[in-house]
Amino acid sequence: MNDGHPWGLARDALRLIALDPVGMAGLWLRARPGPARDGVTAALEALSPRRIHPGLSDEALDGGLDLAATLAAGAPRYRDSILAGGGLVCLAMAERCSAALAARLCQAMDAGHCGLVALDEAAEEGEGMPLALRDRLGLFVALDGIALADLAPLAPIAVDPATRTRYADLALTEDDHRTLVETCAALGIDSLRAPLLAGRAARGLAALAGRDAISARDLQRAAMLALAHRGSPAADEADTTPDPTPEPDTTDQDDAPETAASLPSELLVEAALATLPQDLLARLADDRQARSASSAHGSGAAIRGNRRGRPLASRPGRLDGSARLDVTATLRAAAPWQTLRAAQGGKRLVHLRPSDFRIRRFDQKSDRLLIFTLDASGSQAMARLAEVKGAIELLLSQSYARRDHVALIGFRGTVAELLLPPTRSLVQTKRRLAALPGGGGTPLAAGLTAALDLARQVAGQGFTPSIVVLTDGRANIDLGGQADRMRAGQDAARVARVIGATRPGGLVIDTGRRANAQLQELAGRMAAHYLPLPRVDASQLGTAVRPILAS
C-alpha cells in the first residue's frame, strides 16, 4: 500500500478526527455508498457521532420546546440543539445540504460546538456541498477507486491520554507555518483556514505517531489530507511564476539556520497534487465554480426539485387530505382556550376544536430564468461579437433589476456549450461572457437544442424559462456536427418548432447586418418575438426588449 493510498489516508483522517473532532472541524468523505464507505462509517461508530440529514427541521437544530413530549407530559419539556454538546455530528447525503443548513452548521463549528463528518455522495456535476461548509471542513478523503482487496479492516479508534497531552504540547515552528502558507499559495488556495487546519493536522499526525516534534513527513501527509482537495489542478505553475521575488529570499533565510526540519513547499505541493487524481481535482474545481454560480438562489431549492415558495401566514381551514396541517399554528390557536375548555369538557391534555386547525400556505410564484443563447461563430465573431456581448450585458442588468435568473449558452464550431448554469450572480455571468471566444461554424440547431434541454430541466425545478437567441442566422452546421447548410437549416427549423410547441414566448434577436427573412421565419416557428437589430445599439435594444421582458 503506497503512501497516498486513499485507505491509508482515511485511516489517518479518522484518527485525527478522534483526537480532536472540534479542532479538525471535520472530515469531508467523498464516496458512493459501498464497502469502503461502510468500513469508514463503522470505524466512526466508536466516536458515537450524532446522525443528521439535510432535511433536519429547525426545531431539532435549534433545540427548544419539544412539542410531542410537552403535550404528553402536560408540562414544558425542552430538548437541546442536536449540534450542541461537543463531539461529532455525521451528516449523511451532504451533497443535498441546503445553504441554510450549512450556515447553521458553520455557526456551530465556528463556536466550537461540534465537529462534522460530511458523507458526500455527489455524482453529478454541480451537485455538492455549499462552499461555506467545504471551506470549514479540515480533512478530505475520496474513497473512489479502492479495490476490495485493499480494504483492510480499520482498527477501532482509540486515543490514549498521552497522545492528547502530546498533541496539546506540540507547536508548529515559524518555518512550518511558512511552508504551509507557501504551499497554499502555490496550490492557488485563497482561504486562510486551509493552512491553519493543515497545521493542526500535522500536529495531530506527529502526536499520533508518538513524536515530540513535527517532521517533514507529517507536514507532507497533512498537506495530502487538508490541502490537496482545495487546490486547482494546474495552479502550481500558474501561481508560483508571477511572484518569483518572495520565494528565493524566504527559502534562503529559512534554509540557512535549519536544514533538517524545514521542507521546501514544492515537495508539499507535489505530494498534495499526487494525492488526488487530476480528473477528480478538476471536477472539484469545476464544481466549486458551478456551485458558486448555482447556489445563488439559496437554500438548495433547485436541487430539491421545486421551489418551496414564500411561506404565508397559516389560515384556518379544513383537513381535506391535500392540505398540510401547520401543527404549531394549530396549537397556538388552541392554546389560549385551554383553561376555558378544560373547565367545560373533562380531562384531556389538549383540547382541540376543528376551528383551531391551521393550514399551511405557500406563495408559489416561480422565478423566471432567461436562457441567453449566443451565437459565437465566425460570421458573428468577425463583426459583431463584442457588440452583442455588450447588448447581453445590458439585458443582464435589466434582468438583474427584475430579480430574474440567468443562464448562458454559447454555440460555435460544431457544438453548443452551457457556459453558465442558472444563476443570479452578475459577477459570474460577466466573467463567463468575457471569456467566451469566437470563431468557427454556426451550429444553430445545437444551440437551440441546448437551450430547449435546459428549459425543460429547469421547468421541472419550478422556474419559468424564456429563451433569448442572439444570432445572425446563417446556420451551417447540422445537428450531427456536419457542415451542411441545407440540413443545418432544416434541423434548426425542426428544433424551433419543438420550442414553439413547448416553450413559447421567447425572443430572437437578429444581429445580422440586414434583417434575415429566414430568421424571422425561425422566430415564427419558435412562437417567439423577432427583433432585427442591424446595429446593436445598447439603448435601442433596451427600449425594444423591455416590453417583451415585462410580458
Next chain:
Amino acid sequence: MTKPFPFSAIVGQDDMKQAMVLTAVDPSIGGVLVFGDRGTGKSTAVRALAALLPPIRQVAGCPVNSARKADCPDWAEVEDTRLVNRPTPVVDLPLGVTEDRVTGALDIERALTRGEKAFQPGLLARANRGYLYIDEVNLLEDHIVDLLLDVAQSGENVVEREGMSIRHPARFVLVGSGNPEEGELRPQLLDRFGLSVDVTSPRDVDTRVEVVRRRDAYERDGKAFLRDWEAADADLRKAILAARKALVKIATPDAILRDCAALCIALGADGLRGELTLLKTARAQAAYEGATDVSRAHLRRVAPMALQHRLRRDPMDEAGSATRVMRVVTETLGPIQAAAE
C-alpha cells in the same frame, strides 16, 4: 464560552476594521456590509467587535435591553428592574431563520401550561441597542430581508399575529457579510447599510504567515494570547469612548457640507442617505482621530466605504465600485497633494 479573538490582533483588513470602529463610535451611521472571499476573517472581526464594545447599561429583566425602567414595554411584565451592565448584544441571524424567530411570536409554552396569551420576543428584540449580524446576507430569503428592511428603517418591530398586537423598539446596527460570487444583494438592502467594505485574502506570504501564526497562538493558548492583546484592545476601547464623547463637539465647516453634496452628485448616488452617511462617517473619523473639525482628508478616507454601494448599478463595470468612488473623489476634491496644503 471561550472569548473571541481580540479585535486588535486581526492582521491587515484595515478598511474593515476602520468601518467597524466608526460604527462603534457613531451607531447611527447604520451598519457595515463586508463582502469578500472566504476565510478572510469577516466572522472573526464581527465577533471580536462584540467583545471590544463597552457594555451597555440596561434593565436586568428587560427583553429589549431598555436603558430605563420607564422604557420597558408593557407586555414584557419586567420583574427585575435593577440596572445592570451587560455586554453590547450581538445577535446572529442564521440563514434558515423563520419569521417567528425574527419578530417573536406567541409564547407557546405559557399558552400551553397556563393558558395565557403572551408574547415571546424574537431576535429583533434581543438585538435592540446592539448589533444584528447576518452571515451570508446575500443568501437570506427575500421575505426575511423585507422584514428586516422594514424594521431597520422604522427602528420599531410591530407584530400583528395570532391575535396579538405588539410593538417594541428594535434599533440595531446591521452587520452583514457575504461572498458576492454567490449572489448579489438587492439595491434596497444595500442602501440600508451605512458602510460597505470589500475584503480579500492577503496576497503576501509574510502577512499570511502572520495571520496563521496568531490564529494558531490564540487556539493553542487562548488565555496567554488574550493577555498579550488586552492592552491594545483596551486602548482601542478607550479611543472609541473618547471619540463618542468628542463626537458632539466636532465642527463641520460649510465647505465640507458642500464637498459632500458635490461628491454625491458627481457619483450619481441615489437619495440623500449617502450624503448623510458620508458626513456622519467623516465626523466619526475626525472624532476618532482626535481632530476638532472635519477636513477633506477625513472625507477622502471614508468616501469609498460610505458611497461605493450606493452608486447606480453598472453591473458590468470592470473597475470595482471603490475605484470609481476614488476616481470621483480625486476629480472633485483635487489630488491628495492639493488637499494637504
